[in-house]
Amino acid sequence: MNYQEMTKILQDTLSLRWEPVAVRLLRPGEERPAGLTEPPLPLRHCQSISLARRGHCLFLPPRSHACPDGAGILGLTPMSEKLRSGELYLLFKKLPNLEIARKMISTRPEFPPGSFEATMLAPLGEALWEPDVVILTLWPEQAMWLCCAQTYACGERQVFKTSGFNSTCADLVIQPMKTGEMNISFGCYGVRASSEINDFELYFSIPISLLEPVCRSLVKLSQKSIPEERRKVYLPPVLDKVGSKRSETKDSRESKTVQIYIDEELCLGDGLCVAFCPSSVLELREEGGRQVARAIQPQLCSLCYTCVGQCPEKAIQISY
Numbered sequence: 149m150n151y152q153e154m155t156k157i158l159q160d161t162l163s164l165r166w167e168p169v170a171v172r173l174l175r176p177g178e179e180r181p182a183g184l185t186e187p188p189l190p191l192r193h194c195q196s197i198s199l200a201r202r203g204h205c206l207f208l209p210p211r212s213h214a215c216p217d218g219a220g221i222l223g224l225t226p227m228s229e230k231l232r233s234g235e236l237y238l239l240f241k242k243l244p245n246l247e248i249a250r251k252m253i254s255t256r257p258e259f260p261p262g263s264f265e266a267t268m269l270a271p272l273g274e275a276l277w278e279p280d281v282v283i284l285t286l287w288p289e290q291a292m293w294l295c296c297a298q299t300y301a302c303g304e305r306q307v308f309k310t311s312g313f314n315s316t317c318a319d320l321v322i323q324p325m326k327t328g329e330m331n332i333s334f335g336c337y338g339v340r341a342s343s344e345i346n347d348f349e350l351y352f353s354i355p356i357s358l359l360e361p362v363c364r365s366l367v368k369l370s371q372k373s374i375p376e377e378r379r380k381v382y383l384p385p386v387l388d389k390v391g392s393k394r395s396e397t398k399d400s401r402e403s404k405t406v407q408i409y410i411d412e413e414l415c416l417g418d419g420l421c422v423a424f425c426p427s428s429v430l431e432l433r434e435e436g437g438r439q440v441a442r443a444i445q446p447q448l449c450s451l452c453y454t455c456v457g458q459c460p461e462k463a464i465q466i467s468y
């Protein structure tokens with residue numbers, strides 16, 4: 149699968165607003181790839197991500213990095229003592245004392261100075277070089293599906309490490325490069341104050357080794373789960389009822405009867421509702437020479453509306 153194909157999968161399955169951004173750190177001695185432009189003025193690393201997601205292909209050696217913290221963390225330049233000591237965090241009132249500031253600094257992922265010679269960024273579909281990571285700007289629902297895609301591929305729950313400090317350098321580039329795992333970031337003070345990430349957006353970073361398996365999983369998830377979730381198939385009419393007065397039975401322990409109506413004219417007899425019902429309420433019965441779904445144990449119904457959402461013919465109605 150090439151980068152254009154993976155871009156299309158990410159865009160189509162997640163309905164991305166922004167281009168996925170490929171980021172690579174130029175190794176010492178590695179040649180600068182063609183097709184990248186050095187910006188006319190220094191940019192923060194977070195600002196270069198914003199430009200790349202708009203379609204720019206960028207090359208940023210140390211002189212093009214406006215944020216000395218980011219350039220130091222990314223291993224491009226030595227970090228000044230003032231930044232290294234943590235005292236600036238106190239001046240900005242972002243941390244309470246030097247002890248806490250030093251702890252934050254000593255535990256964040258970094259590369260030693262001189263590890264890399266430049267940052268390179270481009271929309272994933274235009275990258276002519278292998279990215280270290282791919283960064284996506286997402287809203288939470290899209291991030292959820294990326295988590296699901298990785299769990300679909302490996303079965304494991306996702307563990308993220310983030311801090312709200314040094315978002316786009318430490319959390320989105322270095323953490324995934326060092327661990328080989330995806331990471332999330334909600335941005336940081338610098339990102340939120342100087343780039344155009346919206347209040348409802350977050351960042352997600354995928355190391356290149358995981359990108360193809362994640363894309364393959366997204367294709368599978370987009371065949372059923374993603375569109376169903378987006379159609380809110382289990383929502384109506386449950387929420388319509390909330391707010392109306394609950395009718396009490398004489399005995400509060402006694403549950404009210406659920407009425408399950410299945411339109412036998414519409415029913416295809418495919419048994420989807422029977423298969424999906426978690427409480428074995430439904431059964432297929434032979435009637436008039438064909439299979440029809442019937443509620444055989446309505447008293448066990450929990451009102452989850454799964455059968456209503458899964459029925460292709462909208463043949464099921466439930467009242468309570």
Ligand code: SF4
Nearest residue numbers: 415416418419421459
């Ligand atoms: S899912 Fe709908 S069409 Fe299929 S058996 Fe159930 S009621 Fe009939």
Ligand code: SF4
Nearest residue numbers: 425449450452453455
């Ligand atoms: S609402 Fe849920 S529990 Fe009730 S019949 Fe449908 S799938 Fe089963």
